[in-house]
Amino acid sequence: MNNGKNTIKSIDKALDVLEILADEKRPIGVTELSKLLVVNKSTLHGTLNTLLNRGYVEQDSESGKYLLGISILGIANAALQNLDLRNKAKPVLKKLSDRHNETVHMVVLRQGEVVYIEKQESVQSIRIHTEIGTRLPAHCTGVGKVLLAWMEPEERKKIFRSYGFPKFTLNTITDEETMERHLAEVRSKGHAIDNEEIEEGLRCVAAPIRDYSGKVIAGISIAGPSLRMPLTKLEEMSDSVTEAALEISQSLGF
Structure with missing residues (x-):
């Protein structure tokens, strides 16, 4: 995670989510993500919804947990x-x-x-x-x-x-x-x-x-x-x- 100055917080937060999902290599729920990122769940929901809409994360239909989406493959x-x-x-x-x-x-x-x-x-x-x-x-x-x-x-x-x-x-x-x-x-x-x-x-x-x-x-x-x-x-x-x-x-x- 980037703790440097002159950064855009919303972008930082989105990248932090992607990096955690990549490092953990498993679906993670919003509660656990909020603890790992030290942010409240209401703020995190907005970031996750944006990433979901762009295909960079996906949500498991049964557990509701999040994992990396297929749009990541295009960039990679x-x-x-x-x-x-x-x-x-x-x-x-x-x-x-x-x-x-x-x-x-x-x-x-x-x-x-x-x-x-x-x-x-x-x-x-x-x-x-x-x-x-x-x-x-x-x-x-x-x-x-x-x-x-x-x-x-x-x-x-x-x-x-x-x-x-x-x-x-x-x-x-x-x-x-x-x-x-x-x-x-x-x-x-x-x-x-x-x-x-x-x-x-x-x-x-x-x-x-x-x-x-x-x-x-x-x-x-x-x-x-x-x-x-x-x-x-x-x-x-x-x-x-x-x-x-x-x-x-x-x-x-x-």
Whole structure:
């Protein structure tokens, strides 16, 4: 249990419930839970009802006791998949970065944004500085566009409706019709290019990573300063980025 400062008590309480149920590995009644958590039962009922509604805990129909719910499996599987993906991708990312002496990223899509989960940084003095955990819009990044391109159209439209098309540079695509035409071209070529669309002076080329079923689950890219990466060079790099993405995909069973 977390006793630190600057925490949200209601979230803390919910996580404490999940951790106790995980540690005990058995159904537990509300009375016992309230004693373990040192909270009154009326307060605890609200937390338990919220977790029940979201599927993170279940209630035994006969005893009324609580146990972990099936929604926990979805989060656990996603975490394990990302860990497995990172472990298998690392040597491939390093090889790709060494080959071109540029920074290589791997991202996944979470809640409509790309999240950087792995990187291999260039050793050049002028290079792209990013951090694992960084979140960026999908519509103006190479990796975001490869994830959008192979997404179900309805799911993609939901993201467009939620996030829109914020303009970052003169090259940012800012409307759905143009983006859909662009994504069709991405699917046709098998890779995407970010031509200074999120930041002036930055370009990248990206390709999709697929799981055992063929579903696109992540993307990788080579990124660098536009002075060092003219569009002609990006097209030349696209083959090696696509090959690296395929190598990672095959290690996942594709």
